Amino acid sequence: MVDVSELVARAREGRPRAVARLISLVEGASPQLREVMAALAPLTGGAYVVGLTGSPGVGKSTSTSALVTAYRKAGRRVGVLAVDPSSPFSGGALLGDRVRMSQHASDPGVYIRSMATRGHLGGLAWAAPQAIRVLDAAGCDVILVETVGVGQSEVEIASQADTSVVLLAPGMGDGIQAAKAGILEIGDVYVVNKADREGADATARELNHMLGLGESRAAGDWRPPIVKTVAARGEGTDEVVEALEKHRAWMEEHGALSARRTRRAAREVETIAVTALRERIADLRGDARLEALAGRVVAGDLDPYAAADELIAGVTGNGS
Amino acid sequence: MVDVSELVARAREGRPRAVARLISLVEGASPQLREVMAALAPLTGGAYVVGLTGSPGVGKSTSTSALVTAYRKAGRRVGVLAVDPSSPFSGGALLGDRVRMSQHASDPGVYIRSMATRGHLGGLAWAAPQAIRVLDAAGCDVILVETVGVGQSEVEIASQADTSVVLLAPGMGDGIQAAKAGILEIGDVYVVNKADREGADATARELNHMLGLGESRAAGDWRPPIVKTVAARGEGTDEVVEALEKHRAWMEEHGALSARRTRRAAREVETIAVTALRERIADLRGDARLEALAGRVVAGDLDPYAAADELIAGVTGNGS
Numbered sequence: 001m002v003d004v005s006e007l008v009a010r011a012r013e014g015r016p017r018a019v020a021r022l023i024s025l026v027e028g029a030s031p032q033l034r035e036v037m038a039a040l041a042p043l044t045g046g047a048y049v050v051g052l053t054g055s056p057g058v059g060k061s062t063s064t065s066a067l068v069t070a071y072r073k074a075g076r077r078v079g080v081l082a083v084d085p086s087s088p089f090s091g092g093a094l095l096g097d098r099v100r101m102s103q104h105a106s107d108p109g110v111y112i113r114s115m116a117t118r119g120h121l122g123g124l125a126w127a128a129p130q131a132i133r134v135l136d137a138a139g140c141d142v143i144l145v146e147t148v149g150v151g152q153s154e155v156e157i158a159s160q161a162d163t164s165v166v167l168l169a170p171g172m173g174d175g176i177q178a179a180k181a182g183i184l185e186i187g188d189v190y191v192v193n194k195a196d197r198e199g200a201d202a203t204a205r206e207l208n209h210m211l212g213l214g215e216s217r218a219a220g221d222w223r224p225p226i227v228k229t230v231a232a233r234g235e236g237t238d239e240v241v242e243a244l245e246k247h248r249a250w251m252e253e254h255g256a257l258s259a260r261r262t263r264r265a266a267r268e269v270e271t272i273a274v275t276a277l278r279e280r281i282a283d284l285r286g287d288a289r290l291e292a293l294a295g296r297v298v299a300g301d302l303d304p305y306a307a308a309d310e311l312i313a314g315v316t317g318n319g320s
Numbered sequence: 321m322v323d324v325s326e327l328v329a330r331a332r333e334g335r336p337r338a339v340a341r342l343i344s345l346v347e348g349a350s351p352q353l354r355e356v357m358a359a360l361a362p363l364t365g366g367a368y369v370v371g372l373t374g375s376p377g378v379g380k381s382t383s384t385s386a387l388v389t390a391y392r393k394a395g396r397r398v399g400v401l402a403v404d405p406s407s408p409f410s411g412g413a414l415l416g417d418r419v420r421m422s423q424h425a426s427d428p429g430v431y432i433r434s435m436a437t438r439g440h441l442g443g444l445a446w447a448a449p450q451a452i453r454v455l456d457a458a459g460c461d462v463i464l465v466e467t468v469g470v471g472q473s474e475v476e477i478a479s480q481a482d483t484s485v486v487l488l489a490p491g492m493g494d495g496i497q498a499a500k501a502g503i504l505e506i507g508d509v510y511v512v513n514k515a516d517r518e519g520a521d522a523t524a525r526e527l528n529h530m531l532g533l534g535e536s537r538a539a540g541d542w543r544p545p546i547v548k549t550v551a552a553r554g555e556g557t558d559e560v561v562e563a564l565e566k567h568r569a570w571m572e573e574h575g576a577l578s579a580r581r582t583r584r585a586a587r588e589v590e591t592i593a594v595t596a597l598r599e600r601i602a603d604l605r606g607d608a609r610l611e612a613l614a615g616r617v618v619a620g621d622l623d624p625y626a627a628a629d630e631l632i633a634g635v636t637g638n639g640s
Contacts (some may be wrong), residue, residue, distance in 0.1 A: 033626045129624070148388055252374035258618070265624065266614035270601055272628035273635075277597045294586035298578065303361035304449070304585065305354045308592035315593075 004032060008039045010139040014077070019111050019138045027115070035236035037130070047079070050244060051145045051161030053186075058169040059193040063231040063240075064146045068104050070237050071142050079143040080104075080112045080136030083128060083157065107112040111135055126275050128157045128162075129268040158263040159186040160259060163247045167191045167239070168207065170199035184210060187224050189243045195228035195236065205230060222250050280315035289314055322352060328359045331458040334397070339431050346450040347435070354399045357450070363457035365581075367399070370564060371481030373506075378489040379513040383551040383560075385465045388424050390557050391462050398495045399455030399463040400424075400432045403448060403477065431455055446595050448477045449588040479506040480584040482577060483567045485560070487511045488527065490519035504530060507544050509563045515548035515556065524548060543571050600635035609634055 002025065008020035025036050050067075054060050064080060071078045104110045113131055128145065135143050147158045159166050166187035190211070192204045205228050217223055225243045229236030251257035285289040293310055296302040302310075322345065330338035338573035347358050370387075374380050384400060424430045433451055448465065454465050467478045478484050510531070512524045521602055524546050539544055547565045549556030562639045571577035604610040616622040 004485055035624075037623040037625050041617070042620045045618065045620050133624075222325045261618045262611060262614045264614075265617040265627075266610050268624050269613055269617060269627040269631055270604070270610065270623055273631045274598055274601055276628060277601075277632060278594055279591055281597075284590070290586050290590065291582060294582045294584075297361070297585040297589060298365065298581045300362045300365050303354075303357040304453075304588050304592055305357050307585075307589040308596060311589055312597060 002032060004035045004039050008036075008043070011134070012043070014108060014139065016108065016111060018223070019134060020113070022134045023113055023131050026134060027127055037133070040133050040137040045136070047132075047136040047140045047143045048163070048248060049132060049136075049143045049145060049161045051147065051158035051164040052167060053147045053158035053164070054167030054169075056148055058167045059231050060146050060148070060167055063165075063167060063193055063229065063237075064144050065104065066229075066231045066234050066237040067144055067240065068110055069234065072104075072107060072109055076141040076239075077109045077139055078111070079132075079138070080110065080139035080146065081115060081128065081131050081135065081143065082113070082146045083115045083148075101299055111138065111140065126271050127159075128297065129264070129271075148163050160260075160267065162251065162260060163188045163244055165189045165191055165244070167193050168203055169194040170197045177254065187211075188222065189240065189245045190224055190226045191236075191240060192226060192228045192233050196230050200228060220254065222247065222256075224241045277315065283313065284311065284315065324355045324359050328356075328363070328457065331454070332363070334428060334459065336431060337427060338410035339454060340433070342454045342458070343390050343433055343451050344347075346454060347447055357453070358592050360457040364453055365456065367452075367456040367460045367463045368483070368568060369456075369463045369481045371467065372487060372488075373475065373478035373484070374487030375465045376468055378487045379551050380466050380468070380487055383485075383487055383511065383513055383549065383557075384464050385424065386554050386557040387435065387464055387560065388430055388547075388552045389554065390561050392424075392427065392429055396461040397429045397459055398431070399452075399458070399460035400430065400466065401435060401455065401463065402432070402466045402640070403435045403468075405584040425444060427543060431458065431460065446591050449480075449591075475506065480580075480587060481582060482571065483508045483564050485509045485511055485564070487513050488523055489514040490517045490523045507531075508542065508567045509560065510544055510546045511556075511560060512546060512548045513551050516550050520548060540574065542567065542576075597635065601631065604631065604635065609628060 002021070007022055008017050011022055022036060022040075023028075026033055044163075052060055052064055052067075061082070064082070068078050068080065081266055103188045104112060115127060115131060115137070132143055132145065145157060145161055158166075164186045166184065166189075168190065170192065184207075190207055192200055192207070194200070207226055211224060213226070215224060216244075227243055229240060232235065248257070251260065290311065293302065293307040297304050297307050323339070325503060327338050327342055331342055342356060342360075344350075350356075356558055372380055372384055372387075381402070384402070386401065388398050424432060429562055433455070435447060435451060454467065465476070465477060465481055478486075484506045486504065486509075488510065490512065504527075510527055512520055512527070514520070527546055533543060533546070545566075547556055547559045547563055549560060551557065566579070571580065610631065611621065613627040617624050617627050
């Protein structure tokens with residue numbers, strides 16, 4: 001068994017291997033998962049969580065990398081959680097020929113973690129918040145969560161960030177596609193990347209129109225800015241950081257940050273509860289208790305609802 | 321509120337409207353659902369449940385109708401549950417121009433119920449067994465469950481019948497498609513319908529080969545028969561009924577019927593339990609209790625697992 005408090009202490013000191021070990025523990029639903037989560041709880045809340053999402057090809061990882069560089073210049077500790085299967089961050093590989101990645105890989109102030117989109121016990125909605133929690137407790141000031149804006153759970157993860165950034169690129173027919181995927185609704189900040197390409201202004205205009213940004217809004221409402229960048233050259237990145245800071249300040253001023261975090265935690269707790277109950281019930285397949293209940297249902301001694309009640313009582317420890 | 325015992329008594333007498341009303345009550349998750357299911361429990365177990373599945377166009381509803389005719393001639397009461405969206409039985413419409421359907425619609429010994437494949441609270445896996453239970457308690461001797469062998473839940477429903485019939489037709493490239501859909505594994509009886517068409521013998525041979533029916537089996541093992549029919553003219557239907565009777569006799573002789581029904585009931589109870597727990601948790605969205613727990617998680621006073629434990633205790637009545 002791992003000494004959890006020792007591991008947490010080392011992660012707090014900034015040891016990357018301790019952080020990696022903790023994430024593995026919470027990702028893999030190890031027997032010590034609960035112990036880890038309990039140890040982390042009082043240490044969380046310090047990190048600002050930024051979600052970055054967009055269709056494949058808009059330059060999400062390049063933008064993420066540019067943001068890492070900007071935050072590192074400002075002396076912040078940065079965590080990156082990449083759940084985009086097309087990202088060079090993910091798949092566990094930091095390809096040597098991708099200079100922009102390897103530069104961060106050797107920086108002790110940056111934690112990079114990739115997450116497979118499949119194979120998790122309760123799916124991404126279950127695993128991502130736990131990895132974020134580890135990075136938070138490890139002392140990251142900013143956590144960048146990069147997801148491809150395609151699957152519903154990826155969009156959901158991005159939408160649950162403190163600030164959600166939606167990325168687009170010119171000439172990809174993004175307008176309609178993004179609207180279909182539902183990602184246009186979740187942006188607090190919009191970025192038109194690859195702005196040196198033809199059509200960048202048209203994309204920004206179309207976006208402005210679709211978001212109704214030209215219309216008047218109630219005073220005090222957040223008006224999502226549209227920032228043009230060329231992330232590969234770092235152009236516009238400072239403006240993105242500035243937009244993120246503005247949104248954060250607006251959220252804090254309006255009590256929206258606390259409300260959003262509470263909503264995120266509620267969703268997290270709910271997902272854990274549903275996953276736990278489903279597992280407990282699945283564990284009973286082939287179990288003598290379920291078979292005995294089923295036998296009574298077949299015999300007509302018990303209706304299936306009464307049997308389900310007994311099953312529920314069994315898995316929740318209530319009345320058993 | 322409906323007088324459930326009165327309704328059940330009338331259903332037992334063979335009143336079609338009482339049967340229809342009961343199915344509506346159990347399908348719609350009415351507040352009286354549990355009362356109905358408790359009243360039905362001691363009355364069930366008398367019906368023999370036959371699943372019919374196959375790709376669209378193989379003639380499932382024609383075959384179902386031919387079987388209804390055959391069973392009615394033998395004086396049996398028949399229930400039909402059609403969960404095939406392409407079936408003329410389903411969609412609530414018994415089209416007047418389909419003579420083979422309307423003939424049964426006016427027969428008081430036949431109950432026909434269609435079931436939408438969407439919109440049910442817990443899905444088909446939840447709703448179909450309950451409708452079967454009503455038809456069983458209403459005194460049906462045979463219940464024919466017609467499902468299109470495409471979706472996983474449809475295949476699952478068919479596979480949970482006492483006897484599963486898989487239908488194919490010549491020249492539809494069925495072999496490979498059926499194998500892909502996983503429906504080839506679940507047949508107790510195989511029917512090659514439209515056997516007057518070219519390629520019927522080839523389809524039967526291919527099927528025979530795929531199922532390994534030419535290979536030797538252990539004595540006492542069930543060897544699924546392949547029956548050729550032209551259901552539109554009633555040809556081969558008696559042979560199908562005979563095959564069904566043989567399988568039933570084999571099941572009873574080998575204790576397999578009781579084992580299969582117990583497995584079906586276990587799956588039903590499990591589905592009800594999971595659905596109930598998910599609903600109870602979903603009901604807490606926006607509830608003060610979930611929000612309070614989430615607030616404590618955000619504050620770092622509670623980890624999300626401990627919060628989920630409290631949530632589970634709350635929804636199961638344990639410790640609350």
